[in-house]
Amino acid sequence: MDVRLSDAEKVFIIHGVQEGLRNDGRSCGDYRPMYVERGVLATTDGSSRVRIGGTDLLCGVKCELVECEDSSKETNRLEFSVDCSANASPQFIGRGGDAYAEELSDALHFAYDNERSIPDLAKLTLSPNHFWRLYVDIVILQYGGAIIDAAAVAAKAALFDTEIVEVVTRQADEKKMTIDLPQGHLTWKLDVKSAPLISSITKIGSTNVVDVTLGEETCSFAALWVGGSVQKAGTEPLVTMTRQAGGGSLDAASINDMIQMGVNAVGRLDAKLMERLAAEETTIPGQTFLA
Amino acid sequence: RNMATLAGIRVDISSPPSSAAPAALELSGDRDNASDQFVIPGNAVSTTTGFMRGHGTFTRDGELIATLAGSVQQVNRLITVKPVKSRYNGEVGDVVVGRVVDVQQKRWKVDTSSRLDSSLLLSSVNLPGGELRRKSVEDELMMRDYLKEGDLISAEVQQVQHDGSLQLHTRNLKYGKLAQGISVQVPSYLIKRRKAHFHSLPCGAAVVIGCNGHVWIAPELREDADGGYNQDLEEVISLETRSIMARLSGCVRLLAAHCVAIYDTTIMAAFELSANHKASDLLNAAVATEIASLVVRKIRAEATEEEL
Amino acid sequence: MNVLSEHGFRADGRRPEQIRNISCKLSVCPEADGSAYIEQGNTRIMCAVYGPHEATNRAKASEEGCSVSVQLSTAVFATLERKNRRRGDRKTTALARMLEKAFESVIVTSLFPRAQIDICCEIIQEDGSRLSSCINACSLALADAGIPMRGVVTCVTCSSVDGRPVVDISAREEMDTIPRLTLATLSGHDEVVLVEMENRVHMDHLSALMAASHAASSSIHQCLHAALQQHLSQTRAIL
Numbered sequence: 001m002d003v004r005l006s007d008a009e010k011v012f013i014i015h016g017v018q019e020g021l022r023n024d025g026r027s028c029g030d031y032r033p034m035y036v037e038r039g040v041l042a043t044t045d046g047s048s049r050v051r052i053g054g055t056d057l058l059c060g061v062k063c064e065l066v067e068c069e070d071s072s073k074e075t076n077r078l079e080f081s082v083d084c085s086a087n088a089s090p091q092f093i094g095r096g097g098d099a100y101a102e103e104l105s106d107a108l109h110f111a112y113d114n115e116r117s118i119p120d121l122a123k124l125t126l127s128p129n130h131f132w133r134l135y136v137d138i139v140i141l142q143y144g145g146a147i148i149d150a151a152a153v154a155a156k157a158a159l160f161d162t163e164i165v166e167v168v169t170r171q172a173d174e175k176k177m178t179i180d181l182p183q184g185h186l187t188w189k190l191d192v193k194s195a196p197l198i199s200s201i202t203k204i205g206s207t208n209v210v211d212v213t214l215g216e217e218t219c220s221f222a223a224l225w226v227g228g229s230v231q232k233a234g235t236e237p238l239v240t241m242t243r244q245a246g247g248g249s250l251d252a253a254s255i256n257d258m259i260q261m262g263v264n265a266v267g268r269l270d271a272k273l274m275e276r277l278a279a280e281e282t283t284i285p286g287q288t289f290l291a
Numbered sequence: 292r293n294m295a296t297l298a299g300i301r302v303d304i305s306s307p308p309s310s311a312a313p314a315a316l317e318l319s320g321d322r323d324n325a326s327d328q329f330v331i332p333g334n335a336v337s338t339t340t341g342f343m344r345g346h347g348t349f350t351r352d353g354e355l356i357a358t359l360a361g362s363v364q365q366v367n368r369l370i371t372v373k374p375v376k377s378r379y380n381g382e383v384g385d386v387v388v389g390r391v392v393d394v395q396q397k398r399w400k401v402d403t404s405s406r407l408d409s410s411l412l413l414s415s416v417n418l419p420g421g422e423l424r425r426k427s428v429e430d431e432l433m434m435r436d437y438l439k440e441g442d443l444i445s446a447e448v449q450q451v452q453h454d455g456s457l458q459l460h461t462r463n464l465k466y467g468k469l470a471q472g473i474s475v476q477v478p479s480y481l482i483k484r485r486k487a488h489f490h491s492l493p494c495g496a497a498v499v500i501g502c503n504g505h506v507w508i509a510p511e512l513r514e515d516a517d518g519g520y521n522q523d524l525e526e527v528i529s530l531e532t533r534s535i536m537a538r539l540s541g542c543v544r545l546l547a548a549h550c551v552a553i554y555d556t557t558i559m560a561a562f563e564l565s566a567n568h569k570a571s572d573l574l575n576a577a578v579a580t581e582i583a584s585l586v587v588r589k590i591r592a593e594a595t596e597e598e599l
Numbered sequence: 600m601n602v603l604s605e606h607g608f609r610a611d612g613r614r615p616e617q618i619r620n621i622s623c624k625l626s627v628c629p630e631a632d633g634s635a636y637i638e639q640g641n642t643r644i645m646c647a648v649y650g651p652h653e654a655t656n657r658a659k660a661s662e663e664g665c666s667v668s669v670q671l672s673t674a675v676f677a678t679l680e681r682k683n684r685r686r687g688d689r690k691t692t693a694l695a696r697m698l699e700k701a702f703e704s705v706i707v708t709s710l711f712p713r714a715q716i717d718i719c720c721e722i723i724q725e726d727g728s729r730l731s732s733c734i735n736a737c738s739l740a741l742a743d744a745g746i747p748m749r750g751v752v753t754c755v756t757c758s759s760v761d762g763r764p765v766v767d768i769s770a771r772e773e774m775d776t777i778p779r780l781t782l783a784t785l786s787g788h789d790e791v792v793l794v795e796m797e798n799r800v801h802m803d804h805l806s807a808l809m810a811a812s813h814a815a816s817s818s819i820h821q822c823l824h825a826a827l828q829q830h831l832s833q834t835r836a837i838l
Contacts, residue, residue, distance in 0.1 A: 004390065004441040011524045012471040019530055023473050025537040025570025029300040033575055035307035042641060043724055044676050051307065054630060058723070060676030081683070086670040086719040087628055087647035137675040141645065141721070142628055153304075210300065265300045272304040279306075285724075286643055289636040290624050291310055313833050329831040331824055332742055333750025333786030347747065349707065358707055358747035360827050362835075375834050377745025378632060378651060406651040406714050454712050481836050552838045590838050 003214040010219045014205040023215070029261070031211045031269070032146070036153060036276050038161040042285035046162025049288050050154040053213060054144020059154035061162040062135045065179065071131045077124045080108040082138045082151060091143040101140070103245070104151055108136070111152065111196040111227030111241040118159075120191050127169045127177035134162065146211045148225050148245075152198035153273055159195060160277050163187035196229040196240050197273070199265035201258040203250065208261050221248030224255065226262025230270045237266045308576040312548040315580045316587070330357040336370055346380075347372030379405045379479040379503040381457040385448040386488035388474070388501035389459070391438050399438050401446070403503045404479065407456040411438075411446060415460035417467065417518040437520055443469040444519075445489075445499050445507065461518055465489055468519030469499075471528055472509035473540045477547035479504035483554055490555045494562055496535045498543075500553060508539045534570060538562060541573030542582075549583035560586045602760045602772050610771055611640070618755065618767040618815050621822045623736075625743045625830040631719075633744025637736045640769055641726035646736035648744040651714035659715065664708030666715050669695040671733065673722040678770075694730055701734060701783055701793040707747040716746060727769040728756040734783050734793070735819060742827055750786035751827070753819040754793065757782070757812045762804045764811030767819075778804075782812040787820030789813070 005013075013023060020027050034052040041047035044060035051057075068074055082104040084097045092100065112118070124132040136155050140147065166186035172178035202212045202223040209216065212223075223245040228237030242259060244250065250258070308315060330336060336348055336355040344350055347359040348370060357363075361374035381387065381403065389409060393400035397413040418437060438444065445466050446459040461467050479502065488500045491512050499507040510532045513519070528536075542561035546553050564585045565573060572578050603609060613619070619640030628634035631647035654660035656668060671691050675683055702718065718740070720733050734754035741748060757766045758777045765772065773779065778800035783793035800808060 006390075006442045006469070007524060008469065008471045008522055009443070009474065012473070012528065015527050016533055019533065021530060021533050021537060023537055023540060024574060025534070025541060025572075026574075027299075027301075027571075030571060031300075031302045034302070034304045036304055037307065041676060041724065043679050047676075056628075058674070060674070062676060062681045064681070081675060083672070083675060085645075085674070085721040086672040087631070087634070087645060087721050089670055089672075089719060090649050090717055091630065135675075135681055137681075139674045139676075139721070139723075142630060144630075261300075265302075268300040268302045269304075272302045276304045276306070286622070286638050288307070289627060289643070289645070290622055290638070291307065316837070329828050331751055331827045331831075332748040333788075349749065351749075356749070358749060359745055360742040360831055361745070362831075374745035375831055375836075376626075376633065376743060400653075402653075406653075406711050408653040455710075550834050550836055552836045557838060587837055 005215055005218050013219045017204045017207045017209055028209045036157050037288050038157055039283050040288045046158045048154045048157035050150045052146050052150050054142055055150050056142040057150050057154045058139045059158040060137050061158045063164050064133045066131055066133050071125050071128055077121055078112055078134050080105040080136045084140045088140045088143050107225055107243050111198055114240055117196050117229050118190055129177055130179055145213050148198050148200050156195045159192045194229045194231055196227045197266045197269045198225055198227045199262045200225050201262045208258050210265050222246045222250050224258045226259055228263050228266035237263055313550045316549045328363055331360045332358050336363055343369045345369045345371030376478050381448045383448050385502040387503045388445050388505035388507045391440055391442045394434050409457040409459050411459045417462055464514040470522050472507055473536055475506045475540050475543045477504045481553045483552055494535055506543050508536050538570040541570050545573055545579035545583055551583055560589050615763055615765045618818050623826045633740045635736050635739035639732050642732045643724040644722055644732045644736040646720045646740040648718050648740045650716035651711045654713055654715035660713055662712045665711035667699050667703050668717050669698040670719045671695040677722050677725045705748045705752055727773050730781050731756045752783050752792050753816045754783035755812055755815040759800050759804045759808045764808045766811055766815040780808055780812055784816040787817035
C-alpha cells in the first residue's frame with residue numbers, strides 16, 4: 001500500500017497548502033474529525049480507542065505492582081510501548097514499522113518525563129519497597145497519518161480511564177513494608193489534566209500544516225513534533241518536548257513558527273479532549289468494533 | 292499567554308457515529324431491502340444439468356457451488372455469482388485510471404487495483420515525434436522521461452491476457468499522463484460501465500471515472516496529441532477551481548462510504564446538495580450521511596418521474 | 600480445577616455442548632480488500648486481507664497459482680497478564696503456517712497465478728481457542744474481499760473431560776492435562792480442512808469428541824453464514 005504521488009499531484013498539494021485550501025477542503029490548521037472512546041478493552045485497567053481519518057489506534061493501560069529494594073531508585077512509573085498490528089503492517093512497508101513504533105513510544109516517554117505532566121505521580125509510590133508501574137500500550141490498527149497526535153490523545157484518554165486499586169501498606173518483618181488489599185474494592189485515578197498531548201507540524205513547501213494525510217506526507221521532508229502540557233485550563237500549554245521527524249532539515253526561524261503552531265494545536269486538542277472525556281460514559285468492551 | 296492566539300487551529304473530538312456509514316443509510320430507510328438472493332462460498336446454486344458454470348462457481352457432484360459471496364446472476368444458461376466487493380476485473384474497452392509502479396524494457400507496469408499489475412507497452416502510447424521507438428539501450432531512460440513510478444495515467448483496456456492481467460493503451464487523444472488534480476480510490480463495484488467516463492461537469496471542473504474504482508478530479512479535460520508528455524508544473528490552479536475540486540473529492544468519498552454508485556449524475560447531485568456546507572464539513576460523518584441520503588432520494592424521485 | 604461442575608456446568612455457565620456467543624462485523628478496515636472482526640465469548644480477533652495483488656514475495660510467487668501469506672500478531676494487552684510478545688516467536692509462526700495451509704487448500708488459488716494474498720490477523724483479546732477464532736475471522740475477511748473459496752471454513756477447539764466432549768473452550772479450560780482437538784470444516788459439512796490434537800485422548804473417547812467438534816463447527820458456520828448474508832444486503836451498490 002505504497003502511497004506514491006505523481007509530481008503533478010504533489011505540485012497541486014503544495015500550491016493548495018500555500019493558498020490555505022487543502023485537497024479535502026481543510027485549512028492548514030484544521031484537524032480531521034477525531035473520535036475518542038474509553039473503556040473499550042476488558043483486560044486492562046484503562047483503555048481508549050482513537051480514530052482520525054484512516055488512522056485507528058487502541059490503547060490499554062495496565063497497572064503492575066512492583067516490589068523492589070528501593071523504590072526511590074526506580075524512577076520509571078510510566079512505560080510506553082507502541083506496536084504496529086499485523087493488519088496495519090502492509091501499510092508500513094517502506095516506513096520501517098518497528099523503528100517507527102519505537103520513535104513514537106520514545107516521544108511519548110519524553111513528553112511525559114517531567115514533574116508537571118502528572119503532578120500526583122508520587123501517589124504511585126506506595127512504600128520504600130513498592131510502587132505501581134503503569135504500562136501504556138498502544139496498538140496501531142490502521143495507519144492514515146497524524147499517528148503521534150492520535151497516540152498522545154489515546155494515552156491521555158486511557159490514563160484518564162484508568163482505575164488503580166486502592167491498597168494498604170503496613171509494617172512487616174525485617175523493617176520492610178507489605179501491601180494488603182483493603183476490604184471492599186476501591187479504586188482511584190491519577191490527575192491527568194496536565195498530561196501532555198503532541199501535535200505534529202509538517203512543513204509542506206514553506207507552509208506549516210497540522211494533521212497531514214498520507215498523500216500530503218509525501219510532499220514534505222520535515223516535520224516537528226511538539227509536546228505540550230496544559231498547566232491551567234485556559235492558558236497556553238507548557239512545551240515538554242520537541243522532536244524533529246522526517247529526514248529533512250529545518251531552519252531556526254521555521255522552528256519557532258512551528259513550535260508556536262504546535263503549542264496552539266496542543267492547547268486546542270487538550271480543550272476539546274477534556275470536554276469529550278467529561279461527557280463520555282464507558283462503553284462495553286468490544287462494542288466499539290461492532291457498531 | 293491567552294487562548295486568543297488559538298485562532299487558526301480547528302479541532303473536533305467527539306464520540307463516533309452510532310452506526311458506520313452503509314448501515315446509517317439503512318436506518319433512514321433509504322435502502323430498499325430488495326429480495327436479492329445472496330449466496331456465500333459453499334452454497335449450492337443449482338444442479339449442473341442444462342447450466343454452464345461462470346465466474347464465481349465450481350462444480351461438485353453434479354452441483355454448481357458458489358465460490359464467492361454475492362448475488363446469483365443467470366444469463367440464458369450461464370450462471371455466475373457476482374460478488375459485492377472484489378479486485379477489479381477488467382474488460383476490453385474499459386476506461387481506467389492507474390499508477391505507474393515499474394519501468395521495464397519497452398513497457399510500464401501499472402497498478403490498476405487488479406489482481407495483477409497491468410501493462411502499458413511502449414508501442415501503445417502516443418508520444419511526440421515517435422522518437423522512443425528506437426531499439427536501444429537508452430530506451431529505458433527515455434521512457435522515464437515520459438512516465439515514471441508514481442505517475443498517473445488514464446488509459447483503455449486493450450486486451451485481457453490468459454492470466455487475467457490487462458494490457459492497456461493510451462492511443463487516443465483523451466488518454467495519457469494525468470496532470471494536476473486529486474485522485475480518489477473507491478471500491479470498483481460502485482463504478483458502472485457507461486458510455487462516457489470523461490465528464491466536464493457543469494460546476495466548473497472535470498472528472499475521469501475509472502472502471503477500476505480510481506476517480507480522477509481535474510480542473511478540466513485535456514486532449515494532448517503528445518499524451519500529456521509536456522506538463523507545466525509551474526501552473527497554479529485558481530482558488531475557485533481548487534475549491535470546486537475539493538468539494539467534488541469530498542462528494543465522491545461520501546458516496547463511496549455509503550455504497551452509492553458513482554457516476555456523473557450522483558456526483559453532481561451530491562455537489563449541489565452539499566452547497567450549504569463547507570467542503571471540509573463533508574469529512575463529518577453526520578453531514579456525509581445526510582447528503583448521501585438526499586442524493587439517493589433525489590435520484591430515485593427523478594427516476595420515478597421519468598417513468599411516469 | 601474441574602472443567603465441569605458436579606451439575607455438568609462450566610465455569611462460564613455453559614453446558615458442555617454449547618458454543619460461546621458469536622458477534623461479528625465485516626469491512627471494518629476500509630483500506631483493506633476485505634476485513635472482519637469477530638468475538639467468540641471474550642476472544643476478539645480482527646483480520647484484514649490484502650489481495651490478490653501482484654506478488655511481492657518472489658520466493659513464494661508461482662505460475663501454478665496464487666500464494667497465501669499469513670501475518671499474525673497478538674496485542675500486548677490481549678491477556679489478563681501483560682505479555683510482551685515478540686512478533687516472530689515460535690508459537691505465533693507455527694500458528695501462521697497452519698492458517699496458511701488451511702486457506703491454501705480452500706482458496707481457488709489456480710485462478711490467480713503470480714499473485715499473492717496477504718492475510719493479517721490481530722488478536723485483540725485472547726480467551727482460548729486462539730487458532731479457531733483466527734480461522735473464523737480469516738474466513739469472513741476472505742469472503743468480504745471477494746476471494747473465491749470452495750466454502751466458508753469454520754473452526755472450533757474442543758476438549759474431552761472424562762469422555763465427555765466440551766466444545767469451544769475458553770482459556771481456563773485449556774489445560775495441559777486434558778486433550779484438545781482443533782477442527783476446521785468446510786461449509787459446516789464433513790470435509791475437514793484442518794485437524795490438530797494436543798495432549799492425549801483415549802481411543803474410546805475420540806469419536807465422540809470428533810462428532811461434537813463437527814457439530815459445533817456447523818453451528819459456528821450458521822452464525823457466520825447469517826452475518827455474511829446481512830453484510831451483503833447492507834453493502835450492495837445503491838442506484
